[in-house]
Amino acid sequence: MSAQTIYDRRWWTLLVLSVALLTISLDNTILNVALPTIERELDASSGQLQWIVDSYTLVFAGLLLTMGALGDRFSRRGALVAGLIIFGGASLASAFAESANMLIASRALMGIGGALIMPTTLSILTNVFPAEERPKAIGIWAAVAGIGVGIGPASGGWLLEQFDWTAVFLINVPIVVAALLATPKLVPDSKDPKQSRLDPVGAVTSTAGLGILTAAIIQAPEWGWTDGRILAGFAAAAVILAGFVAWELRSSSPMLDVRLFRVRRFSGASVSIALVFFALFGAIYFLTQYLQGVLDYTPFEAGVRMLPVAGGLILGGPLSAKLSVRFGTRNVVAVGLGVVATALYLLSGANADSGYSLVAWSLVMLGFGMGATMAPATESIMSSVPLNHAGVGSAMNDTVRMVGGTLGVAILGSLLSSSYGADMEPAVKSLPEPAADAASDSLGHASVIADGIGGGAGRALSSAAETAFTTAMGSTLTVAAATALAGALVALVVLPGQSRERAEKHALAGAELEPARA
Numbered sequence: 001m002s003a004q005t006i007y008d009r010r011w012w013t014l015l016v017l018s019v020a021l022l023t024i025s026l027d028n029t030i031l032n033v034a035l036p037t038i039e040r041e042l043d044a045s046s047g048q049l050q051w052i053v054d055s056y057t058l059v060f061a062g063l064l065l066t067m068g069a070l071g072d073r074f075s076r077r078g079a080l081v082a083g084l085i086i087f088g089g090a091s092l093a094s095a096f097a098e099s100a101n102m103l104i105a106s107r108a109l110m111g112i113g114g115a116l117i118m119p120t121t122l123s124i125l126t127n128v129f130p131a132e133e134r135p136k137a138i139g140i141w142a143a144v145a146g147i148g149v150g151i152g153p154a155s156g157g158w159l160l161e162q163f164d165w166t167a168v169f170l171i172n173v174p175i176v177v178a179a180l181l182a183t184p185k186l187v188p189d190s191k192d193p194k195q196s197r198l199d200p201v202g203a204v205t206s207t208a209g210l211g212i213l214t215a216a217i218i219q220a221p222e223w224g225w226t227d228g229r230i231l232a233g234f235a236a237a238a239v240i241l242a243g244f245v246a247w248e249l250r251s252s253s254p255m256l257d258v259r260l261f262r263v264r265r266f267s268g269a270s271v272s273i274a275l276v277f278f279a280l281f282g283a284i285y286f287l288t289q290y291l292q293g294v295l296d297y298t299p300f301e302a303g304v305r306m307l308p309v310a311g312g313l314i315l316g317g318p319l320s321a322k323l324s325v326r327f328g329t330r331n332v333v334a335v336g337l338g339v340v341a342t343a344l345y346l347l348s349g350a351n352a353d354s355g356y357s358l359v360a361w362s363l364v365m366l367g368f369g370m371g372a373t374m375a376p377a378t379e380s381i382m383s384s385v386p387l388n389h390a391g392v393g394s395a396m397n398d399t400v401r402m403v404g405g406t407l408g409v410a411i412l413g414s415l416l417s418s419s420y421g422a423d424m425e426p427a428v429k430s431l432p433e434p435a436a437d438a439a440s441d442s443l444g445h446a447s448v449i450a451d452g453i454g455g456g457a458g459r460a461l462s463s464a465a466e467t468a469f470t471t472a473m474g475s476t477l478t479v480a481a482a483t484a485l486a487g488a489l490v491a492l493v494v495l496p497g498q499s500r501e502r503a504e505k506h507a508l509a510g511a512e513l514e515p516a517r518a
Contacts, residue, residue, distance in 0.1 A: 006188045010128045014137055016186050017121040018144045020084060020179045023172050024114045025148020026155060027056070029284060030168050033156040033299040037165040044100035054218045055104045059111030060118075061402040062211030066203040068119035068395025069255040072388070073198060076124050077189040081180065083116025088176030095166040118398045123390035126382050127190045135321040138382065139375035143317030145401075146370055149280065150310030153288055157300030192388040202255035205244035210399065213237035217406050221414040256392050260384060265329070268494030269380035272333050273397065274404030275487035276373045279340055279480050282408035283347065283366060284309075286416065286473050287359065293443040294352050294466045308360050312367020317375045324376040330495035332376050337488035339369030344481035348474040352466045380495070412476050417442075419472035427464035443469045 006013075031053060039049050071079035090109035097103035122141060129137045159167040216233030223230055248254040261267045284306065291302035316336070324332045343365035350358055378397055385393030421440045428436035431449070439446040439461065446465035450458040 006128060007130075009186055009188075010133075010137075012186045013128050013188065014125060014140060016179055016182045017125055018141065019175060019182075020080065020117055021121045021141065021144050022148045023087065023175045023179070024118050025145050026152045027110065027114070027172070029149050029152030030156040030159075030171075031152075032288060033153055033303060034160055034165045034168045037160060038100075038103070041165060042097070042100045042103065044103075048100035048104065050218075050222070051104050052100065052107055055108040056111040056114070057402065057406060058211060058214050058218065059108045060114045061214045061399060061406070062207045063112060063115035064119060064395040064399045064402070065206045065210070065256060065392065067115040068123065068392045068398075069199065069203065071116070071120050071123060072192045072390065072392060075189055075191050076120050076127070076390075077183065077187050079116050080120040080124065080187065081183055083113045083120065084176050084180050084183075085113075086110075087113025087117060088173055088180075089113075091169045091172035091176070095169040119392075119395035122378070122382065122394035122397065124187060124190065126390045126394070127387055128188060131383075134383070135324060135376070135379045136318065138379040139318045139321040139371075142375040142378050143313050143371055146280070146313040146317065146367065146374060147310045149284070150306060150313060150367065152303075153284070153306045154300065154303030157298070157303035161298075161300050197253040199248075199251060199253055199255040201247050202244060202251065205240055205247060206255065209237050209240035209244055210403075212240065214403065214406055217403075217410045221410050221417065225414065256396065260396075263384050264494050264496050265380045266384035268491060268496075269329075269333070269377035269384075270396065270400045271494065272337060272373055272377045272487055272491050273381075274400040274407075275483060275490075276337065276340060276370050276377075277401045277404035278408035278412075279344060279484050280366070280370060280408070281405035282412035282480050283344065283477070285409050285413055286477065287347075287363075289443060290350065290470070290473060291356075291359070293447060294470060295356065305356060305359065306363065308363035309367035309370075312364040312369075313371040314367075316368035316371025318371075320372040320375040321379075323372070324379070329376045329380050330491060333373050333380075333495060334488045334491040336369045336372030336374075336376075337484050337491060339365055339372065341369075341481045341484035341488065343369060344477050344484060348477035348481065350473070351470040352463075408480075412480055415479060416472045416476045419475055420468050423468035423471055424465065427461055427468070431461075439465065 035049055035052070038044060038052065044052065067079065067083075087110055090106050090113055093106040094103055094110065097106055122138075125137055125141055126134060155171070156168050159171060212233055216230050216237060219233075220227075220230045245258050248256055248258045261270075287306065288302055291297045291305055292299065295302075297305060320332055320336070343362045346358065346365070347362040350362075381397045382390065382393050385396075420443070424440040424446070428439045431439065435449050439449045443465050447462060450462035450465065452458070453461060
């Protein structure tokens with residue numbers, strides 16, 4: 001494929017990459033609404049249900065850096081095709097799983113496919129678009145990534161109402177097939193022309209370290225953050241990742257040049273992206289429960305009412321490219337995180353009587369702030385990395401997203417659970433111990449217990465549970481808002497000003513080699 005042909009087809013290339021990316025983004029949230037049905041149909045325990053979600057996250061996060069490096073070394077388009085095939089095949093296997101353990105295994109395979117697809121889409125995009133168009137293209141890419149997360153609950157709810165739980169996996173297959181058919185003609189190949197040596201030690205240590213870290217984050221809310229196994233997991237991850245850093249510093253052909261973290265555009269943007277996904281995944285985790293458990297919407301109705309976040313992302317992502325040119329990445333990212341903090345603070349005022357309008361406006365603001373943050377921060381990370389190593393840069397961007405989102409659900413979910421349980425103590429003290437424990441565990445369990453009791457006592461318990469949940473959600477979202485605000489301050493302090501940013505980009509552009517294309 002000639003350079004002129006690649007340039008002429010660049011927007012079609014972006015469309016194909018966006019379709020592939022949408023599949024991965026949808027999978028982050030589309031499964032959530034199907035979990036109660038899967039629990040019944042496959043007789044899954046609570047632990048198995050958790051690992052149906054987390055086996056994907058664990059494998060995905062652990063392999064991102066390694067898969068990004070392999071794409072750089074051998075073939076980015078080849079990595080994309082392999083990832084699509086694995087992801088599509090594993091989705092099909094998930095739909096036909098006959099037990100919870102089979103579904104956990106097939107979800108882990110989906111994680112391998114996702115780890116190949118997601119960094120590859122951004123690295124190919126970075127190599128296809130010229131520097132002056134790259135921020136706009138990355139803005140669209142970031143919007144698609146966020147939109148997939150936003151429309152996932154609505155898509156899952158609609159599929160459940162029309163079909164059954166297998167549809168949330170089967171929907172991936174036609175999307176994957178469409179992307180595979182379009183890839184050979186519309187997606188050019190590229191790789192690192194230097195043909196750097198493989199770094200097996202870096203691959204093993206990064207995969208092990210990130211995998212153990214993700215597993216500890218996932219299990220911490222259930223086992224307790226001070227549990228010996230969790231502390232041992234964090235310690236092991238820290239030791240292994242420190243070993244990874246030490247090895248990469250002395251390696252003649254490192255998988256990830258850790259000196260990049262000295263570049264303020266890289267490190268500051270990475271922190272910003274981690275914090276915005278911390279807020280996003282935490283907010284979606286709370287709101288899907290609030291809309292169904294407190295405002296009494298069906299899964300589909302609740303999913304539809306999450307769509308304003310996608311609308312905000314559609315506005316914020318592409319617009320942020322123009323704003324960054326005029327005002328600089330630092331200012332746009334800081335303001336974006338400030339908008340996210342404001343939206344979360346407004347959401348903290350939601351209760352059983354506030355209705356949906358407060359949620360809708362807050363979600364629009366949340367989406368806009370996220371789009372304004374993600375797009376320029378992603379472009380800042382990718383413009384800090386030579387084009388030859390775009391796959392690793394993209395994988396780093398995706399890793400901080402995944403770890404930030406996992407931390408958001410784990411930490412904020414743990415805070416909400418603790419606060420809810422404490423507030424429920426007066427309401428459940430007269431119940432038998434098993435019923436009291438269940439009602440104090442979650443809003444959903446409290447509703448089941450209240451329905452079983454019936455009458456005035458049941459209504460009182462249900463009302464107490466709703467009040468306890470909204471109170472806990474409010475205090476937890478206040479913490480999330482403070483975290484996003486801290487991120488805005490980090491962006492202002494760490495990210496370089498506009499003049500220095502332009503100088504750094506110009507210096508890197510002069511050092512880049514033109515990537516090999518086939």
